[in-house]
Amino acid sequence: MPAVPTVVLAAAVTVGCAGAWVGALGAAGAGLAYLAGFSRVRATLGDFHWVWMIALCGALFVSFAGYYYAYRGIFRVAGGPRLARYQMLAVVAAGFGGFLAHGGGGLDQYALKAAGADDKDAKARAAGLAGLEHGVLAIGGCAAAIVALVAVLSKPAPDFTLPWAIIPIPGFLIAFWVAERYRGRFRGRDGWRGFLGTFLESIHLIRELFVHPLRWGPAIAGMALFWAADAFAAWAGLAAFGFEMNAAALFVGFATGMVFTRRTGPLAGAGILALVLPLTLLYSGAPFAAAIVGIFAYRILALLLPMPASLAVLPTLRKMGEPVPHAEGVAEAPDEPALQRRSQTA
Secondary structure, eight states, rough: OOOHHHHHHHHHHHHHHHHHHHHHHHHHHHHHHHHHHHHHHHHHHHSTTHHHHHHHHHHHHHHHHHHHHHHHHHHHTOOOOOHHHHHHHHHHHHHHEEEEEESSSHHHHHHHHHHTTOOOHHHEEEEEHHHHHHHHHHHHHHHEEEEEHHHHHHOOOOHHHHHHSHHHHHHHHHHHHHHHHHHHHHHTTHHHHHHHHHHHHHHHHHHHHHHHHHHHHHHHHHHHHHHHHHHHHHHHHHHHTOOOOOHHHHHHHHHHHOOTTTTGGGGGGGGHHHHHHHHHHHHHTTTHHHHHHHHHHHHHHHTTTHHHHHTTTTHHHHHTOOOOOOOOOEOOOOTTTBBBBSSSSO
16 A cells, blocks of 8 residues: 555645745746836736626536546456546545646556555556546647637638647557557566556557447546646636637637646646647637736636645545554455456446
């Protein structure tokens, strides 16, 4: 079982990290506001429509629901371990905002090991979740780019949309083929071969979701819902300050600028995404000032709204890492029947 102090330490630094995240956001916003012109940013702030902020918050709650089903799918696919529903909710709530993820899959591996996965399987599934995030986003970017090209939009320019329209699907097919052909050669190896084996195994898990859509469709649909709702939240952020952007153009810019997700980016991607997204949306047709303040509003709410839930679920996470009690040298059954070993099928 993973060591309990890992989660305890993460809880201890979360509040301090929140200040760092807000600081990174502020620094990115101030720098971009200087480039756009403080007078233009001030004028944009004066054109505020509060109803879109309500829509933004609602979209973030919807995105959490989608993320839950995607998270559960990558845990269970290919005979993976199970968690009780309240435990899965706790893990998703903790990782959703990025507060306890700290730019990696440590929290996911902690939960997977608590559910009975071995170290290599836990690493592969944590990597698979990151791959599913970016993979489904790429498919959405591909679809949005094709719509933008068919509609002959003036922005984003074809040199921005053509790569999105052409690359993702062949990339998926090639990755699936390579993983199925070579993952067995690197399974259980050490060093860089072990790292490559984990990577190929994570691609295999994603492939399993797609080749068995009747069983694992909710996981793919959940991740698609997550990104659709998250992109709508960004759209609502711009609309709150007077600019209602074309949906296809926005998603191309959104997918391009989402270089990190909240789970994988440093400081939950706070400063980086607040810096990059306004620039990619500018290239996709958004006014610079509206993109700056709209994305700032979207990012600050995406970071701070999940924080109370992240802190509230810490006792559940801590309990998951506690060793199973023994009575007179005989192992007792876990209190929660859902803590099943990997050998049990999903």
